[in-house]
Amino acid sequence: MVNFKRSSGRTLTEMRKMYAKVGVIPNADGSAIFSFGDTVAIAAVYGPRQLHPQHMQDPATGILRVNYDLLSFSVYERKKPGPSRRSQEISKVTEWALSPVLDLKEFPNTVIDVQVYILQADAGTRTAGINAASLALAHAGIPMRNLVCSISVGKLDKNLVVDLDKEEEDYDEGEGATDFPIAKIANSDKYTLLQLDGKIQPEVVKKVLDLADKACDEIYEVQKKALKEVTEQ
């Protein structure tokens, strides 16, 4: 298993090159771009603002509303614009991944809109989207307990690898490819997103989480650096 080679030439625990920047959309209250190699996600935060439709308003707290989508040119085969089953699902899981860190009690009856768009897709778009959205929320000055970091760990045949790209996601030898997207609250052991696409042995899950923890520490450093750079324009 040690001599397993990844198609990209990375080591098993090596992530793709990350890039993060905040304040990329002047018209938004907060914005960020985050990329894992060729996967590029951009997020914009608007609000807190008045929530319409009014029946969704909560007088006890503000709510978070996420919209995730792939842009039509982000994939090889043009994606028809507009919401799809997949984008609605990812919008929802992104919302659930982020809402545990937010404290919106100060803003009753309002909404915080987060728009996440994928400019380039090369697997791991939801994780890149969550990282970008977390940065954008922080940049918008929303009260948060901590940042959220997200990474997908995969299993190619019997080998655990960190940060799958598209080529690896389509791996079909042996046990095939397993994609395991994870989001967690930075510097804690609280997970806010666990999805699983493929097959995995229960005893391996612990190892997956350990790998994700290490990867998230790296992501956190990138996010932190991006936010601290904001004054040095």
Next chain:
Amino acid sequence: MIKIYREEDYILWSYTMPMNNYINEAHKAEEAQSEDSSVKKRRIVIPGEVIATGEDYLPGEGARREGDNVLASRFGLAEEAGRVIKVIAITGAFIPRRNNVIIGRVTAVSFNGWIIDVDSASSAFLPIDESPRFINKSEMNQFLDIGEVVVAKIWSVNARGIDLSLKGQGLGKLDKGFIFRIIPNRVPRVIGREGSMITLIKENTGCNITVGQNGWIWVSGPSLEAEIKARKVIEFIVEKVYVSGLTELVEDWFVKNK
């Protein structure tokens, strides 16, 4: 070295009145002192970052305590003022506070007041009783009609929304000139210490300028050229907000763009 000023360092009041300098010398000296002693302790923090450890510190606005540590609850500048640690917002939407002077646009006229859009999460209401003179309820839209712009002061922020008042110096309806938006958190820099920056712009352009805390700015001057010049210099300031010695930069700008 990046030097960023506190909101309190600036006059939060907008200047519509002629350029009188109401500078209180004692107040000024005190400010300069606090500026020197605390500027080193200001730094950018991210949500969840530990700002200080120990029981000696108290969490203020934008900070919280978790066990032994004081943590940032939001992104901004951490500042220690004695024992209290607070985090000042440097980005994000306008959060209305009492006594803020804001610029808003009338969106509806109701039976006892006006509903005003102030670019914030909750809607603002200007009751008829808070207008500077008596207005007959049947003639409300003659005083303020939909689409008109006012400078008003926030006299309360509650769960229902924001309540505004027009009673006060420099408040009232705006006509002539134009309004534009900047990022609300950069308003203090545009006004400058004791209004120094805005005074400088007024002297150089001859325009009347009102800066609302919600980031709306009204400019009215002798000619359109002067108004555009004022807008351009304000946008220049907004871009260069983190640079120290901004006043000199703006003076240079005026020399170059004579």
